[in-house]
Amino acid sequence: MIERVLAFLEQHEEEMIEIRRELHQYPELSFEEVETPKKIATYLKDLGVEVKTGVGGRGVVGYIRGAKPGKTVALRADFDALPIQEETGLSFASKTPGVMHACGHDGHTASLLLVAKALMKYKDELEGTIVLIHQFAEELAPGGAIQMIEDGCLEGVDVIYGTHLWSPFEVGEIGYTPGPAMAAADRFEIDIQGKGGHGAAPHETVDAIMVASSVVQSLQQIVSRNVDPLKAAVVTVASFHAGGPFNVISDTAKLVGTVRTFDLDLQDYIIERMEQVTKGICEAMGASYTYLYKKGYPALVNDPYETSEFARIQTASFPEQRFFQMEPVMGGEDFSYYLQHVPGTFFFTGAGNKEKGINYPHHHPKFDIDEAALLTAAKLLASSALTYLSRKKSKVGSTL
Numbered sequence: 001m002i003e004r005v006l007a008f009l010e011q012h013e014e015e016m017i018e019i020r021r022e023l024h025q026y027p028e029l030s031f032e033e034v035e036t037p038k039k040i041a042t043y044l045k046d047l048g049v050e051v052k053t054g055v056g057g058r059g060v061v062g063y064i065r066g067a068k069p070g071k072t073v074a075l076r077a078d079f080d081a082l083p084i085q086e087e088t089g090l091s092f093a094s095k096t097p098g099v100m101h102a103c104g105h106d107g108h109t110a111s112l113l114l115v116a117k118a119l120m121k122y123k124d125e126l127e128g129t130i131v132l133i134h135q136f137a138e139e140l141a142p143g144g145a146i147q148m149i150e151d152g153c154l155e156g157v158d159v160i161y162g163t164h165l166w167s168p169f170e171v172g173e174i175g176y177t178p179g180p181a182m183a184a185a186d187r188f189e190i191d192i193q194g195k196g197g198h199g200a201a202p203h204e205t206v207d208a209i210m211v212a213s214s215v216v217q218s219l220q221q222i223v224s225r226n227v228d229p230l231k232a233a234v235v236t237v238a239s240f241h242a243g244g245p246f247n248v249i250s251d252t253a254k255l256v257g258t259v260r261t262f263d264l265d266l267q268d269y270i271i272e273r274m275e276q277v278t279k280g281i282c283e284a285m286g287a288s289y290t291y292l293y294k295k296g297y298p299a300l301v302n303d304p305y306e307t308s309e310f311a312r313i314q315t316a317s318f319p320e321q322r323f324f325q326m327e328p329v330m331g332g333e334d335f336s337y338y339l340q341h342v343p344g345t346f347f348f349t350g351a352g353n354k355e356k357g358i359n360y361p362h363h364h365p366k367f368d369i370d371e372a373a374l375l376t377a378a379k380l381l382a383s384s385a386l387t388y389l390s391r392k393k394s395k396v397g398s399t400l
Contacts, residue, residue: 070128185332196251
């Protein structure tokens with residue numbers, strides 16, 4: 001059955017590409033998706049898939065129930081876009097000003113829709129159930145995953161698989177990571193309150209820009225001097241807003257940034273240490289502050305066993321692809337919430353192509369993917385689901 005499903009996907013590669021391009025032209029921002037989930041639901045219903053809409057708010061879940069009983073596998077794809085003005089010059093570029101699919105979610109959705117079509121073709125031979133999770137709002141915390149889980153999208157699910165089309169890897173490369181794979185993605189804001197005044201009389205002021213500059217410099221030393229060098233962490237001040245006329249010393253400054261960690265204890269330490277640093281500098285320089293720290297998605301931790309099985313089985317099944325164990329990345333993903341409830345793995349499907357000039361990073365105005373990656377992603381998702389059902393059946397029936 002697996003061979004026939006994969007052959008079916010190959011035969012319908014052009015349809016996959018067409019769907020991706022259609023979605024690419026009409027992107028929708030996180031928590032604002034209206035037409036995209038409608039399109040997904042319509043496509044699945046036309047296939048005969050059992051569909052639930054409005055899951056968690058804007059999510060769509062499809063159920064393919066095989067003719068024979070068995071385990072339940074979930075496959076997930078996200079479908080939201082980003083507030084970026086597209087600069088690719090593609091013939092199917094975004095028609096929505098200031099909004100763009102700059103992270104490959106259009107490709108994720110197209111791949112999973114064709115997986116659904118292939119599996120429905122051979123539904124009568126399927127032993128078990130496939131749950132198709134089409135998720136909204138991955139790009140913006142609190143994200144859509146946690147809401148869809150609360151609304152029951154994982155009920156009865158035994159394992160889950162997901163993939164990210166990844167431009168840093170070339171087409172044909174598949175990266176996987178047992179255990180921690182993506183970091184917790186947090187946000188912080190620090191507001192400095194000083195005392196403004198004339199630029200010619202600094203001795204009568206508390207310069208908020210000077211205070212904030214000292215805070216920025218000192219925050220960078222948390223990772224370099226307070227964190228174990230063998231543990232991964234990032235503290236980034238991404239935004240610094242202050243100032244006014246050339247001859248006025250600013251009384252306020254605002255810092256906004258992100259912290260990335262894998263370790264919960266280290267995360268808590270950095271939260272505390274950041275406030276200690278900010279408080280000490282402000283007290284020493286006569287300023288006050290407010291500190292807001294918001295935890296985002298938790299670290300994405302792949303199930304070691306399921307990830308190892310994915311790598312072992314799929315490497316043998318797809319010798320034309322180059323599978324490798326990759327280092328964890330500091331980006332965040334709310335697929336992490338699914339893995340807190342059921343075992344599974346989230347892998348990276350290479351979608352870059354330097355020869356074609358497809359090498360811009362994710363979230364860049366010129367981001368694009370090599371569309372050959374759509375078929376690869378679809379094959380790996382379908383194969384992972386079917387081999388899991390077959391593997392679990394054999395394991396249950398053995399005498400080991």
